[in-house]
Amino acid sequence: MHKLNLFRSALILVSLFITALLMFAVVSLFLVPDVKDVWHNIFSREMIFSLKLSVLTGLMSTFLVMVFSIPIGYALSRFTFTGKGFVKTIIDLPVAFPELVLGLCLLLLFGNTWLGKAFDSLGLNFVFTKKGVVIAQFFTALPYASRIMKSTFDYIDPRMEFVSRSLGYSMPETFINVSLPLARNGVLASAVISFARCIGTFGTVLILAGGTYMKTEILPITLYLNISYGNMGMALTSGIVLAVVSFIAIYIFEKAELVL
Amino acid sequence: MSFFSVENLNINLGEFKLQQVSFDLDRMDYLTVIGPTGAGKTILLESIIGFWQPDEGRIYIEEQDITNEPPEKRRIGIVYQDYALLPHFTVYENIAYGLKKKQKQGIKEKVHEIAISLNIDHLLHRMPLTLSGGEQQRVALARALIVEPRMLLMDEPLSALDPKTRRETRGLLRHAIERFGTTVIHITHDMEDVWSLANKVAIFKDGCMLQFGALEDVFNRPKSEFIAEFVDATILKGMVRENRDGISIIDVNGFKLTSLDDATPGEKVRVAIRPEDIIVAREVPRDISAHNVLEATLEMIVREGKTSSLKLRVRDSLITVLVANSTLHRLDLKPGDRIYAVIKGANVRIV
Numbered sequence A: 001m002h003k004l005n006l007f008r009s010a011l012i013l014v015s016l017f018i019t020a021l022l023m024f025a026v027v028s029l030f031l032v033p034d035v036k037d038v039w040h041n042i043f044s045r046e047m048i049f050s051l052k053l054s055v056l057t058g059l060m061s062t063f064l065v066m067v068f069s070i071p072i073g074y075a076l077s078r079f080t081f082t083g084k085g086f087v088k089t090i091i092d093l094p095v096a097f098p099e100l101v102l103g104l105c106l107l108l109l110f111g112n113t114w115l116g117k118a119f120d121s122l123g124l125n126f127v128f129t130k131k132g133v134v135i136a137q138f139f140t141a142l143p144y145a146s147r148i149m150k151s152t153f154d155y156i157d158p159r160m161e162f163v164s165r166s167l168g169y170s171m172p173e174t175f176i177n178v179s180l181p182l183a184r185n186g187v188l189a190s191a192v193i194s195f196a197r198c199i200g201t202f203g204t205v206l207i208l209a210g211g212t213y214m215k216t217e218i219l220p221i222t223l224y225l226n227i228s229y230g231n232m233g234m235a236l237t238s239g240i241v242l243a244v245v246s247f248i249a250i251y252i253f254e255k256a257e258l259v260l
Numbered sequence B: 001m002s003f004f005s006v007e008n009l010n011i012n013l014g015e016f017k018l019q020q021v022s023f024d025l026d027r028m029d030y031l032t033v034i035g036p037t038g039a040g041k042t043i044l045l046e047s048i049i050g051f052w053q054p055d056e057g058r059i060y061i062e063e064q065d066i067t068n069e070p071p072e073k074r075r076i077g078i079v080y081q082d083y084a085l086l087p088h089f090t091v092y093e094n095i096a097y098g099l100k101k102k103q104k105q106g107i108k109e110k111v112h113e114i115a116i117s118l119n120i121d122h123l124l125h126r127m128p129l130t131l132s133g134g135e136q137q138r139v140a141l142a143r144a145l146i147v148e149p150r151m152l153l154m155d156e157p158l159s160a161l162d163p164k165t166r167r168e169t170r171g172l173l174r175h176a177i178e179r180f181g182t183t184v185i186h187i188t189h190d191m192e193d194v195w196s197l198a199n200k201v202a203i204f205k206d207g208c209m210l211q212f213g214a215l216e217d218v219f220n221r222p223k224s225e226f227i228a229e230f231v232d233a234t235i236l237k238g239m240v241r242e243n244r245d246g247i248s249i250i251d252v253n254g255f256k257l258t259s260l261d262d263a264t265p266g267e268k269v270r271v272a273i274r275p276e277d278i279i280v281a282r283e284v285p286r287d288i289s290a291h292n293v294l295e296a297t298l299e300m301i302v303r304e305g306k307t308s309s310l311k312l313r314v315r316d317s318l319i320t321v322l323v324a325n326s327t328l329h330r331l332d333l334k335p336g337d338r339i340y341a342v343i344k345g346a347n348v349r350i351v
């Protein structure tokens, strides 16, 4: 009994220690900078540009991510098909893949290949442009969203869909009438997580879209650029804005999970 | 051609295979499917409804080959054990769901009509998850029946209900089925469902259909010991000794049984006897019409509600007998007693 307690206390202590460390790290972000300074920085031209671009690209990427992750999640959850394992691996790849390398791969793909040229001729140039920011964010967030959507659909009893079809509704109708409404919370959760991922993506964006001042400058880029100029105030401010956005996202996510 | 037929259905799911299932149903037949868990009963139902593509075999309804039709074109309804009501719709919307696809007018009237007949009209505005199991069950039934499916499939529809609710729901179910004239396949583990609803029975085990036929046939003439045990009958093995004008005398491990079924002397046969077809007596009954009076030892008494199941030993054979509990008291039966079992020749069936 005594030994067991010691073991238990040790594990709990480790958890508490790491949690405390993380908490102090985050709290210091809010305590170190001067409030007036932060307030001033938020309304600087650069920060407003960066925040606007972040939110705008974040929303667009999230929309695109959802448009693709819902069908992907549904296909992976409901159907068996040749190459399913392969699809899963490739889509999951960005989770473990270094962001910089992913950015490099996208740069090569959209830079010089026929595919890149095809997109270019449609007016979609992704290299060192704002559209590139969206694409970079899209590929970084897609795996997370697809996973959440897959497990959401896994949890929905396919017999609900069977019943709907036996009552005369086709598969697409059943998807719209039954599967999607039942997946509502999963859709919300995965949109929120995607948005948070998109807003925070740095490496992929840097390589594909470039980190150009007031052009492809999103919050993480602002943080990076200002750190390298030694402009701590601006860097901290972008850090705080990013952190707040993430907290809000996590809060909404937890709320959605609760009712899931 | 029959109203509905399954021909040589084979489905391979890897570890599990549904094998060579064939049967026919007439219009308004009520088939109960029984069998141990994992037998493939649900898979059978879900292949009829169209969610498993058979590897082999065909399914016909009203002379139409529906083997490759999508589920939404089959017009076959399904009711599940856990009801599978759509939780984001009200009860009304659940019931109206299928009807909305079929017609634009008269939906309200029809929903109310069926709701009244199933006694759920007071629940129409509620959300499904706020209903009791019995109420959910009736909603699921209404939802399936309102579109007047060509056939209704039910997977253990009553098994999640308490005994009283189950009996009430069974009654409502029977009325609704009769009113719509629906042909039904009903999976169950409850023999009361079988007795009170079905006119046909199919028994499944390990993906195979062991026996299919009219209720009386399957229960009176189980084709194997497994089925006999499943339907509570006793199966005895013996050899035909004599045949007098179509009446067979069978030697079963040293005692004789007379059966009204025809058989050739010398033939090895199995006979089935239903537990409720046997009478027990304290004394040797005299001057009775029954052919068989067997001396037996009462080995065991198992009480099951109003009745008791007795295990009698006759020589080396065990025979199951069903008696009312009041009989048990009246005859003061105890394990170890010497008693007599009386069986009419007509109830000794060669299978």
Ligand SMILES: Nc1ncnc2c1ncn2[C@@H]1O[C@H](COP(=O)(O)OP(=O)(O)OP(=O)(O)O)[C@@H](O)[C@H]1O
Pocket (backbone or CB within 6 Å): B013, B014, B015, B016, B035, B036, B037, B038, B039, B040, B041, B042, B043, B044
């Ligand atoms: N998608 C599937 N893939 C592979 N095997 C499956 C699948 N679904 C069910 N099975 C297997 O098929 C077998 C038959 O299942 P089924 O659900 O038809 O049994 P059942 O007769 O309905 O049993 P119960 O009385 O417990 O409901 C089981 O062994 C089950 O594990």
Ligand SMILES: [Mg+2]
Pocket (backbone or CB within 6 Å): B041, B042, B043, B155
């Ligand atoms: Mg089953």
